[in-house]
Structure formats: structure tokens, C-alpha cells
Amino acid sequence: MSETVGESRYTKELRVLISKIHDVTPVRDSLYEHATEYFALQAAEEQKQIQLNSQLQTASEATSKNAEQQQKKAQSNLREYQQKLREARIERLNNLLQICEKILHLTDGKDEQEIQRNCARLLGTMLLITPTEKRKVGQSNQRTKHLYKAVLSLLLLERMVADNQISNQYVLKHAGQRISAPENKDTASQCPYRNHVQVPLLMTALMQDIGQYHPDAQRILKGPDGDLNEFRVLEKDQRLNLLKISYQQTLAYLKTGLGKNIYVGNSKQERDDFNQNEDEKMKFIFTLLKSSLDPQQSIGNLLKVPQVYTSVVLSTKAVYDYESLPKAAMVLEKAAEKGALNKTAVDSFVRIVGYFPQGFGITYIPKDSDRRDLDRYEYAIVTALYPEDPHVPNCRTATKSLTFSQFGQGLRVGKDNNLYYPQARKKLERMSKERLLEILSKLVSNFEERKELDLLPKCWHPYTYFSYAKHQNLWNKKTTKTN
Structure with missing residues (x-):
């Protein structure tokens, strides 16, 4: 993948939305930071209201020459403070x-x-x-x-x-x-x-x-x-x-x-x-x-x-x-x-x-035009809800002939060919270690680190694949075939 890492407009928009809900930044402008601040100040705010109410009570009971003026001032202070709290509450709600x-x-x-x-x-x-x-x-x-x-x-x-x-x-x-x-x-x-x-x-x-x-x-x-x-x-x-x-x-x-x-x-x-x-x-x-x-x-x-x-x-x-x-x-x-x-x-x-979450990396055995299993596995990503069978995810292919592609096809991956299931892994167990290493070397970038891992992976991590903007349009309309 020689292309530069980047994000589509949609991905950026989604990141912004997530950060507006919950983030940890000096700006402290997410919903969860608003709540944290509210909880931290709650006791002090309640104490302040008690204090202002007490001042109003004292002013109401006063009999001095400027008692009325003191009472008006105390009422005004309480109203202003309550208004300030109300505005902060409405801002959080909005x-x-x-x-x-x-x-x-x-x-x-x-x-x-x-x-x-x-x-x-x-x-x-x-x-x-x-x-x-x-x-x-x-x-x-x-x-x-x-x-x-x-x-x-x-x-x-x-x-x-x-x-x-x-x-x-x-x-x-x-x-x-x-x-x-x-x-x-x-x-x-x-x-x-x-x-x-x-x-x-x-x-x-x-x-x-x-x-x-x-x-x-x-x-x-x-x-x-x-x-x-x-x-x-x-x-x-x-x-x-x-x-x-x-x-x-x-x-x-x-x-x-x-x-x-x-x-x-x-x-x-x-x-x-x-x-x-x-x-x-x-x-x-x-x-x-x-x-x-x-x-x-x-x-x-x-x-x-x-x-x-x-x-x-x-x-x-x-x-x-x-x-x-x-x-x-x-x-x-x-x-x-x-x-x-x-x-x-x-x-x-x-x-x-279904059983496979949206965005999950599926490893599967592809079939040829005569519906016979090929001697390799490929990568796909779960991209659609409401599978006809919860065990059979609706996917978009990420590789073709062991090469990453941005033009994937819609595919339903059955249990017999999904390496998550033992019966599919059994089909490839008869293959030589050399062939499995050859497949792995074409599908992973850090091969030297990875070659000691399972040669028949139950799934794959599409995080790096998806970090390229050209691979982020997995949901455009495509016909779906069954593998």
C-alpha cells in the first residue's frame, strides 16, 4: 500500500461526533466532560444557593433603615445565580x-x-x-x-x-x-x-x-x-x-x-x-x-x-x-x-x-467459477446488517488473488468457507507450511513479526487497511453473491 494514509469526509465527521460525546482535551467541550465538570462543582453550587437563600432570609427579617434595599439586593443575587445555573443546564441539554x-x-x-x-x-x-x-x-x-x-x-x-x-x-x-x-x-x-x-x-x-x-x-x-x-x-x-x-x-x-x-x-x-x-x-x-x-x-x-x-x-x-x-x-x-x-x-x-459485528475482518476460502474451493484464503470485511443466517455474514471483499483492492465485491461467506469455523480451517490444514507462509507474506506488511503466528488465521485486523481513504467507501451499493 504505497498510498498515503488519510480519512474520507465521512470518517472525519464521525471522529468529530465521537469527540463531541466523549473526549479528554484541554477544551473540555464533550458531553462527558460537561457532566464531569457538573458533578465536580455540584456541592459548591448547592452550598452557594444555600448561602444566597440564607442572605435573603436575613435581609427579609431585618428591621434597619435600608432593610428593603438589602432584601432587593439579596433577591437579585439569588435570581442572577439561579439564572446562571439554568443557562448552563439548558446549554448542556441543547x-x-x-x-x-x-x-x-x-x-x-x-x-x-x-x-x-x-x-x-x-x-x-x-x-x-x-x-x-x-x-x-x-x-x-x-x-x-x-x-x-x-x-x-x-x-x-x-x-x-x-x-x-x-x-x-x-x-x-x-x-x-x-x-x-x-x-x-x-x-x-x-x-x-x-x-x-x-x-x-x-x-x-x-x-x-x-x-x-x-x-x-x-x-x-x-x-x-x-x-x-x-x-x-x-x-x-x-x-x-x-x-x-x-x-x-x-x-x-x-x-x-x-x-x-x-x-x-x-x-x-x-x-x-x-x-x-x-x-x-x-x-x-x-x-x-x-x-x-x-x-x-x-x-x-x-x-x-x-x-x-x-x-x-x-x-x-x-x-x-x-x-x-x-x-x-x-x-x-x-x-x-x-x-x-x-x-x-x-x-x-x-x-x-448476526454473529459477526460490523467492520469485523473475515478470512475465507474463495471458490472458482465452477464453485470449487481454491487453495488459498482471502480477506473480507462485514459491511451489512440483517444477514439471512446469523452465521453467514454479509461482507465486502478486501483482497482478490491475494492483492488488496479498493473495488471489493459484496459476498455472503458461508460457514464451510469462513476460517472462523473449524470445518473451514480443516480444508486448508492439508496445505504445506511453505504455501501458507507464501499466502501470509502477500497479505501482511510486517511479515517477519507475523510469520510465527497462526498460519490459518480465524480473522484479520482491517485497521491498517481502513486507514487509507481509498478503502473507506465499503458501503456503496453492490450486488452480493454467496461464496
């Missing part, structure tokens, strides 16, 4: 709402196929721009997982609504008011389903882990001196304590750190309607969060199922095992068998994602 609109803009489409392709592109690009073999994978995944999980929640919502698996009356009421395939942004912004269901779901999914950034939670994660590895395995009591604090502080942040929006205008009827909608929205957000603790309530699975899946695909554990990513869907299925997740919701979810 930042979150803008992010949700951006996500909907990136995932929207004129029909179901386009929506699925746009979601696959977003999820796939997120995995492909994440380093999979370096030590800092956990930190990178920590920042990416919120967006990943939110898009999966959106996909699961659509599936469960379409299959009549949602009984929540609030969702059903607004699903009936849906504007399908809106012509433009203005029409889309007026859609009740989008505003009252999709946006609150995205808000909740993005904010689901926000309580972990409260100082009490951070002390558990990083230790009292902040010198522990936050990605280490916690003791059981630490973990339970962390979950409790995180959940309580997430609810508190959504209620007081973000809260309800404020009506702008001068119509009493409009204001009453607006306030009622905001009340209902907040109630729905709290229902989503509280129900996510109860696996048998289907509405809570909109958060819980994507959360569990994302914790495997974008794992923050100290050791990141890329090869184990296809087990993410199996983790869900086992949890459903034990009653820890709702089986119907899990079945719907696996139907969407």
Missing part, C-alpha cells in the same frame, strides 16, 4: 439534543434499506477506526461505546416496534404519528415519533454511563489517589457499589444536570402543550433507565441488550481479544437462556446484527 439530531441525520434514509446501510456504515466505521492491537484499546473503546450503543438501541427499537413487541403506551402512541421518509430536515424535525421516542432513547443511551463520572464512582474506579487502572477487574462489592452510584447519579444528572427544556414564545396553549410533552419525555427516559434493570420488561431491553453487546465488541478490559468479538451475540443468547435478558428482545437483536 448540546445533547444536537448530538442526537446528528446521529439521526447520519442514520436516516429514504427507505428501510438505506437506513440499514447507513447504520451499518456508522457501526462498521466505528470498529474500523478503533485500534485493535495496541495497549490503549480500552481508552479508545471507552469513548466510542456510547455512540455505538445508541445506534444499536435505535435499530432494536425499530425492529421491536415493527414486530409488535413493544407494549409501552407512550411509544405506541407516537409510533402511530410517525412521518415516514421525511422530505427534508424541517419535516423530519416535526415528526412526533422522532422527537418524543427516538431522541429520548438516544439521549438515554448516550447518558447511560454518565454516573460513572461522579467523584464517588471515580474513587472506586481509580482509587482515592487516582493512580489505579480504571479498566482493571473490580472486587464484587466494589462493582456492586459502583453500579449503585452510577445508576443513582445518572438519574440525578438527567433530572437536574440536564432536566426539561424551556418553552420560548408567548402562547399559553403552546407552552402548556410543550411542558406536558417535556414531562412525558422525562417520564419515558426514567422508565427506560429503570426498566433496564428488569430483564423481563421489554422496553428496558432497548438499553440493556445493546449495552451488553457493546461491552464485548468495544470492550474496555485490560486485554482486548479481537478474535472473541463474534461471541458477543452468543453472550446475549446465553444471558437470555438464564433469564438475565428478555429472549424475544435478544432474538430480534441477533436477527439485526
Whole structure:
């Protein structure tokens, strides 16, 4: 690959979106940095309000000559401070709402196929721009997982609504008011389903882990001196304590750190309607969060199922095992068998994602024109949702005749030819070590380092391949054949 490394406009746009959700920079302008700052200042702000209220109380009880003037001054100080806090809250809320609109803009489409392709592109690009073999994978995944999980929640919502698996009356009421395939942004912004269901779901999914950034939670994660590895395995009591604090502080942040929006205008009827909608929205957000603790309530699975899946695909554990990513869907299925997740919701979810995550590197045995297996393996990347069979991923080929290509073809890779499965690897086990080394030498850049690794790789890491801008358009329309 002699071309220079670079990024397409879409990839750059996605990186910016991720950094607006969660980043660590001196500017401190991401959603998670806003929340961290809010938690850090919360006690001081509450103390300041108590102090200002106390000053007003003292001024009200005063009988001196300038008591009235003192009272007015105290009232003014309290009002100004409360206004300052309100403006900061509304700014945080608006930042979150803008992010949700951006996500909907990136995932929207004129029909179901386009929506699925746009979601696959977003999820796939997120995995492909994440380093999979370096030590800092956990930190990178920590920042990416919120967006990943939110898009999966959106996909699961659509599936469960379409299959009549949602009984929540609030969702059903607004699903009936849906504007399908809106012509433009203005029409889309007026859609009740989008505003009252999709946006609150995205808000909740993005904010689901926000309580972990409260100082009490951070002390558990990083230790009292902040010198522990936050990605280490916690003791059981630490973990339970962390979950409790995180959940309580997430609810508190959504209620007081973000809260309800404020009506702008001068119509009493409009204001009453607006306030009622905001009340209902907040109630729905709290229902989503509280129900996510109860696996048998289907509405809570909109958060819980994507959360569990994302914790495997974008794992923050100290050791990141890329090869184990296809087990993410199996983790869900086992949890459903034990009653820890709702089986119907899990079945719907696996139907969407299959066993191989978007952007995962597939190694497969190609066939010739007479459908006979060839004596080599090639590389492909999972690029489409809704596989007909969860074991058979919809891919885009990345190599042809052991040469990397930017003009891949759509391909369904069956179990018998996917090297992830033992029966496919068996087919190539009879090949000589020399031939396998020859194949490997053509497919990897750092051959000397790699030649000691498995000569029949279950998968490959497409991170370097995808770091070239010319390889980043994997989602343009192509016909798909079955391998």
C-alpha cells in the first residue's frame, strides 16, 4: 500500500461526533466532560444557593433603615445565580439534543434499506477506526461505546416496534404519528415519533454511563489517589457499589444536570402543550433507565441488550481479544437462556446484527467459477446488517488473488468457507507450511513479526487497511453473491 494514509469526509465527521460525546482535551467541550465538570462543582453550587437563600432570609427579617434595599439586593443575587445555573443546564441539554439530531441525520434514509446501510456504515466505521492491537484499546473503546450503543438501541427499537413487541403506551402512541421518509430536515424535525421516542432513547443511551463520572464512582474506579487502572477487574462489592452510584447519579444528572427544556414564545396553549410533552419525555427516559434493570420488561431491553453487546465488541478490559468479538451475540443468547435478558428482545437483536459485528475482518476460502474451493484464503470485511443466517455474514471483499483492492465485491461467506469455523480451517490444514507462509507474506506488511503466528488465521485486523481513504467507501451499493 504505497498510498498515503488519510480519512474520507465521512470518517472525519464521525471522529468529530465521537469527540463531541466523549473526549479528554484541554477544551473540555464533550458531553462527558460537561457532566464531569457538573458533578465536580455540584456541592459548591448547592452550598452557594444555600448561602444566597440564607442572605435573603436575613435581609427579609431585618428591621434597619435600608432593610428593603438589602432584601432587593439579596433577591437579585439569588435570581442572577439561579439564572446562571439554568443557562448552563439548558446549554448542556441543547448540546445533547444536537448530538442526537446528528446521529439521526447520519442514520436516516429514504427507505428501510438505506437506513440499514447507513447504520451499518456508522457501526462498521466505528470498529474500523478503533485500534485493535495496541495497549490503549480500552481508552479508545471507552469513548466510542456510547455512540455505538445508541445506534444499536435505535435499530432494536425499530425492529421491536415493527414486530409488535413493544407494549409501552407512550411509544405506541407516537409510533402511530410517525412521518415516514421525511422530505427534508424541517419535516423530519416535526415528526412526533422522532422527537418524543427516538431522541429520548438516544439521549438515554448516550447518558447511560454518565454516573460513572461522579467523584464517588471515580474513587472506586481509580482509587482515592487516582493512580489505579480504571479498566482493571473490580472486587464484587466494589462493582456492586459502583453500579449503585452510577445508576443513582445518572438519574440525578438527567433530572437536574440536564432536566426539561424551556418553552420560548408567548402562547399559553403552546407552552402548556410543550411542558406536558417535556414531562412525558422525562417520564419515558426514567422508565427506560429503570426498566433496564428488569430483564423481563421489554422496553428496558432497548438499553440493556445493546449495552451488553457493546461491552464485548468495544470492550474496555485490560486485554482486548479481537478474535472473541463474534461471541458477543452468543453472550446475549446465553444471558437470555438464564433469564438475565428478555429472549424475544435478544432474538430480534441477533436477527439485526448476526454473529459477526460490523467492520469485523473475515478470512475465507474463495471458490472458482465452477464453485470449487481454491487453495488459498482471502480477506473480507462485514459491511451489512440483517444477514439471512446469523452465521453467514454479509461482507465486502478486501483482497482478490491475494492483492488488496479498493473495488471489493459484496459476498455472503458461508460457514464451510469462513476460517472462523473449524470445518473451514480443516480444508486448508492439508496445505504445506511453505504455501501458507507464501499466502501470509502477500497479505501482511510486517511479515517477519507475523510469520510465527497462526498460519490459518480465524480473522484479520482491517485497521491498517481502513486507514487509507481509498478503502473507506465499503458501503456503496453492490450486488452480493454467496461464496
